[in-house]
Amino acid sequence: MELYNLSIRKAHELLVKKQISSVELTSAVLANIHRLDPKIRAYLTVVEQRALEQARKADIRLHSRENITPLTGIPYAVKDCFSTRGIRTTCGSKILQDYIPQYSASVVEKLNNAGAVLLGKHNMDEFGMGSSCENSAFFNTHNPWNLERVPGGSSGGSAASVSAGLSLFAIGEDTGGSIRMPAGFCNIVGLKPTYGRVSRYGHIALVSSFDSVGPLTQDVYDCATVLQTIAGKDPKDGTSLPDPVPIYTTSLEKSINGLRLGIPREYFQAGMEAGVETVLQDAIRVFEKLGMQVQEVSLPHTRAALPVYYLILFAEASANLARFDGTRFGYSTNQKVESVIDLILQTRQEGFGEEVKRRIMLGAYTLSAGYYDAYYLKAQKVRSLIREDFRSAFEKCDVLLAPTCPTTAFKIGEKKQDPLTMYLSDIFVVATNLAGVPALSLPCGFSEGLPVGMQLIGNHLSEEILFQIGYAYQAETEWHNMHPLIT
Amino acid sequence: MNTIKYEPIIGLEIHAELLTITKMFCGCSADHSSLLEPNTLICPVCTGLPGAMPVLNKKAVEQSILVGLALNCTINEVNIFARKNYFYPDLPKGYQISQYDHPVASDGWLDILDENEGTRQRVRIRRAHLEEDTAKLMHKGNFALIDFNRAGVPLLEIVSEPDMHSVQAILSYANKIRAILRYLGVNSGDMEKGVLRFEANISVRPLGSQELNTRTEIKNLNSFRSLTQASSYEINRQIDLYNNGLDVNLETLGWDEVKGETYSQRGKEEAHDYRYFPEPDIPPILVDRSWVQTISSQLPELPDAKNKRFMEEYGLSLQEVRSLTYEKEFADFFEKVVTLSSSPTKMIYNWLTGEFTRQINERNIDIQKIPVTPENFAQLLDLFSSRVINDFTAKEILVEIFISNKNVRDIISEKGLLQISDENYLTDLINRILSENPDPVKQYLAGKESLFQWFMGQVSRETKGKSDPQVVRQLLQKILKNNN
Numbered sequence A: 001m002e003l004y005n006l007s008i009r010k011a012h013e014l015l016v017k018k019q020i021s022s023v024e025l026t027s028a029v030l031a032n033i034h035r036l037d038p039k040i041r042a043y044l045t046v047v048e049q050r051a052l053e054q055a056r057k058a059d060i061r062l063h064s065r066e067n068i069t070p071l072t073g074i075p076y077a078v079k080d081c082f083s084t085r086g087i088r089t090t091c092g093s094k095i096l097q098d099y100i101p102q103y104s105a106s107v108v109e110k111l112n113n114a115g116a117v118l119l120g121k122h123n124m125d126e127f128g129m130g131s132s133c134e135n136s137a138f139f140n141t142h143n144p145w146n147l148e149r150v151p152g153g154s155s156g157g158s159a160a161s162v163s164a165g166l167s168l169f170a171i172g173e174d175t176g177g178s179i180r181m182p183a184g185f186c187n188i189v190g191l192k193p194t195y196g197r198v199s200r201y202g203h204i205a206l207v208s209s210f211d212s213v214g215p216l217t218q219d220v221y222d223c224a225t226v227l228q229t230i231a232g233k234d235p236k237d238g239t240s241l242p243d244p245v246p247i248y249t250t251s252l253e254k255s256i257n258g259l260r261l262g263i264p265r266e267y268f269q270a271g272m273e274a275g276v277e278t279v280l281q282d283a284i285r286v287f288e289k290l291g292m293q294v295q296e297v298s299l300p301h302t303r304a305a306l307p308v309y310y311l312i313l314f315a316e317a318s319a320n321l322a323r324f325d326g327t328r329f330g331y332s333t334n335q336k337v338e339s340v341i342d343l344i345l346q347t348r349q350e351g352f353g354e355e356v357k358r359r360i361m362l363g364a365y366t367l368s369a370g371y372y373d374a375y376y377l378k379a380q381k382v383r384s385l386i387r388e389d390f391r392s393a394f395e396k397c398d399v400l401l402a403p404t405c406p407t408t409a410f411k412i413g414e415k416k417q418d419p420l421t422m423y424l425s426d427i428f429v430v431a432t433n434l435a436g437v438p439a440l441s442l443p444c445g446f447s448e449g450l451p452v453g454m455q456l457i458g459n460h461l462s463e464e465i466l467f468q469i470g471y472a473y474q475a476e477t478e479w480h481n482m483h484p485l486i487t
Numbered sequence B: 001m002n003t004i005k006y007e008p009i010i011g012l013e014i015h016a017e018l019l020t021i022t023k024m025f026c027g028c029s030a031d032h033s034s035l036l037e038p039n040t041l042i043c044p045v046c047t048g049l050p051g052a053m054p055v056l057n058k059k060a061v062e063q064s065i066l067v068g069l070a071l072n073c074t075i076n077e078v079n080i081f082a083r084k085n086y087f088y089p090d091l092p093k094g095y096q097i098s099q100y101d102h103p104v105a106s107d108g109w110l111d112i113l114d115e116n117e118g119t120r121q122r123v124r125i126r127r128a129h130l131e132e133d134t135a136k137l138m139h140k141g142n143f144a145l146i147d148f149n150r151a152g153v154p155l156l157e158i159v160s161e162p163d164m165h166s167v168q169a170i171l172s173y174a175n176k177i178r179a180i181l182r183y184l185g186v187n188s189g190d191m192e193k194g195v196l197r198f199e200a201n202i203s204v205r206p207l208g209s210q211e212l213n214t215r216t217e218i219k220n221l222n223s224f225r226s227l228t229q230a231s232s233y234e235i236n237r238q239i240d241l242y243n244n245g246l247d248v249n250l251e252t253l254g255w256d257e258v259k260g261e262t263y264s265q266r267g268k269e270e271a272h273d274y275r276y277f278p279e280p281d282i283p284p285i286l287v288d289r290s291w292v293q294t295i296s297s298q299l300p301e302l303p304d305a306k307n308k309r310f311m312e313e314y315g316l317s318l319q320e321v322r323s324l325t326y327e328k329e330f331a332d333f334f335e336k337v338v339t340l341s342s343s344p345t346k347m348i349y350n351w352l353t354g355e356f357t358r359q360i361n362e363r364n365i366d367i368q369k370i371p372v373t374p375e376n377f378a379q380l381l382d383l384f385s386s387r388v389i390n391d392f393t394a395k396e397i398l399v400e401i402f403i404s405n406k407n408v409r410d411i412i413s414e415k416g417l418l419q420i421s422d423e424n425y426l427t428d429l430i431n432r433i434l435s436e437n438p439d440p441v442k443q444y445l446a447g448k449e450s451l452f453q454w455f456m457g458q459v460s461r462e463t464k465g466k467s468d469p470q471v472v473r474q475l476l477q478k479i480l481k482n483n484n
């Protein structure tokens, strides 16, 4: 097996046994980036020299046998929405095309302290607004399983990268499926943790009350490894949760026999591609075989999830994106302007892409005097109903199973002109962000040669159970071991 | 012409910077003295860098609760922060984190004295809410420079109901709020540093009428002077408009200090829609009873209570007491001196509000940093009242201790300032002075009594001011009488 296709777990074994060095591993991944990324275009920025320097430091640490973590010497990359000190951070937008931050996101600091090796920054839909990576201001990312197709979004670069061996893992961010949906399209594992489980400090916010930072990995074991490194209370993020972080990897083999698996009726009624449904039914049989009790449950407000999600997104995003005004950092217009307000208007007019401007305008509208009650406030009320849906479902079962996306990866350009159809691909993922609960997306088969993902949705802070079920599933199946053949 | 008498209706918003150690949402120091270099107290949070997040400084909430309690407000159990959205370069995030429908405190009141009528009047406080201060803009030619040292400093906005009806009343109210904030230790009261800023809502109506006319709002008044001048200007402007059959427009006004005029900043149609919504980065703050109780146990004696006590304990009038209690540090100083000194309280009061205050004003001394210890000052007064030193010497020493705060007794012995009351010595001296000045003696004896002071002065000059004036007076009278 090629070094760049190693799982974190296997690579760690080899590093600790000194069978490989971090410099060798990092160089192999960098070589693979040189070979494949011109076709896939997962990276907006690669920091080769810095990565090799970090790998050398990791090797010293590994050599001294002190303070070694499961991620010491492991090469990874982050979605470009995370602030990285001294490394260009664009968030997929022209408005930040040359922005070099002065500080690093807490998640990057944590991984740095653990000795992980940062390779660079992954392409994404501008400010996370999109489900295909086509809204990146710079270029499209291609799905490693079929280069004519999208990798999903908005963490599309991250999913494509892990799938193609361009990084051993990635850190993405899930506002409404942005980790899970591309993970499903690219046949890898993606976790949207419980809201607040991982610090958001340094993540360029899209929807502050939805945004969840999480890992994209090759398998469930790796996912657990990364989460236990990055999770926990951060004094810099007032919404991060104080609950202690379990060592997830030690409980993975716990039996899932007797756990109750709920199938949300509404999700299967909402319509999905036949190939996706077939694969899902196969997966359900695997869970039955593993001793899980499968039962139908209802999430009655499912239909409202999508409009509520977008309403709140527009509103919060319109405020979160207000700081990009061309006065302190990032892009600033070169046009001659009459006043500072003109400078701000002109900069934003030129710096933001179409989808971003569309959403800012919708957001400002829904928050305006006279509309606030009808839109934002009402959406928040329905949001509590959706939360209640999940709360009562979790009285009847331990986890829920749903497809990650109603379709497999679609063709580049296919939905770009139709934002509404594009919004529909988020139908199964957004409700979890509204409820703040965790969801783990896993590879569960193929339809017409394209990967299909499913998600296990758990109650608040139930990541441990999600990992146990996912781990048992992967012990029983081989889907996660399939790598794309890129020519 | 039969002119109508008008009554102004005024409400005041006071923005007070709180005295927390760090800013409201980050670890930067909140002590943004104007002496600092621009942009030295900044971080990703208070400059609104992408990805930076606010974390609430609980001290700001505590100080606000303290103010709420002092202003007789209801302390609300749930505090929710909200985003107030607008674009301006002094607002780094494009929104200000403020409070909207869940402020720290609401529905309070404050009694003030109307100086004109001398009557007590109640001003209702609508609410007090927390928000972050903005950066400072400085215009240089074609450029505007931004200093973010002030950005994110906690501000408490205290909003009154429109219960005031004269410029004198708003001045009393503003002064009293300032004093209370200083007593609570939550605001420095240092007007020159802009730690208190005012906005006045003003309308006028015919006296006796109950209707509410269109009001205007004057923004950014940074001193008591501009507050009173702008308010009286605006009251008169509105009265003039009505008298000329015109209407007042609903608008936001600025105050031109130089011209002494208000000017329109924006009208009704340009009114901002701030699109408030709850700040998702800051979870709601629950203020439980026990927290409020802990804070309320820290409430110090406030000006009204202190006035009352001072009047009772020290037998001073309200007028006298208020000149002592306006600044807490001054009141504390007074009380310490009273405890330490055996001189009469009234004398202590006279010296403190007289010579002592003159020194403070002349030397432009911050009342919080009085360079003289109460012990030293008490000793000075006691030496004076026991006639060890005379009035002239006491004043000289007061100046000296304002410069060095050296021990009063040391100064006296070093400079030989003990009062001369030795009658033999003074008799000889007076005899010598009289024999050296035969003409004035003759004139005095001829009836020009005003020369008596001149003789007193001569003695004082010869003794370099150390002679005991009472003894000199007696001796001089006796000797001059004998010369007759």
Ligand SMILES: [Zn+2]
Pocket (backbone or CB within 6 Å): B023, B026, B027, B028, B041, B042, B043, B044, B045, B046, B047, B152
């Ligand atoms: Zn700061």
